[in-house]
Amino acid sequence: GQQVMQIPQYQHVQEGEDFTTYCNSSTTLSNIQWYKQRPGGHPVFLIQLVKSGEVKKQKRLTFQFGEAKKNSSLHITATQTTDVGTYFCAGPGAGTASKLTFGTGTRLQVTL
């Protein structure tokens, strides 16, 4: 079945350092979504990418969708303590846009 892997599993950075998480799918994706889950909280939708090679920015966050539409990345510039949480990518299940397969997640810890 479809698998969506993320690396790294965990990263600890000092505030102000950059952070990147990578998402790789075993199948081509029609689109990819990113979610953030704060500790003890629930996932919250961040963004969706649809086009091959698409790049979108949200303030310090930059999202990219690979040319082959099988991988994606999230880059945070100059991390802040408010960035702490787990970041998940998610892609549609095979044959349906209503079911998502979530990646394994990358947990980000930011310290002063």
Place this chain on the structure above:
Amino acid sequence: DGGITQSPKYLFRKEGQNVTLSCEQNLNHDAMYWYRQDPGQGLRLIYYSQIVNDFQKGDIAEGYSVSREKKESFPLTVTSAQKNPTAFYLCASSTLTSRAFNEQFFGPGTRLTVL
């Protein structure tokens, strides 16, 4: 206030007992989902429903059951057949359109502990 509610936030049950987790949404979304999350793990799909009175198994449906009698409600029953039920359970909903994507909105979750 529009959103998804799950109750209770924490639930304790004895081994061998069935337990039902509630999920209600007032977003008028057609699709609803149940996920299980274990510590340090991603989200695994248990069941999902795209329309009232219809639902499909996800990746880990064994030991769980659901119903969708109303558009707003999608309760999940964790049965005694589920071998390791202690986990964080998340309910989500989304619209169903012809667009390429449908973002999912999550409830606050129920943390189930089976003693």
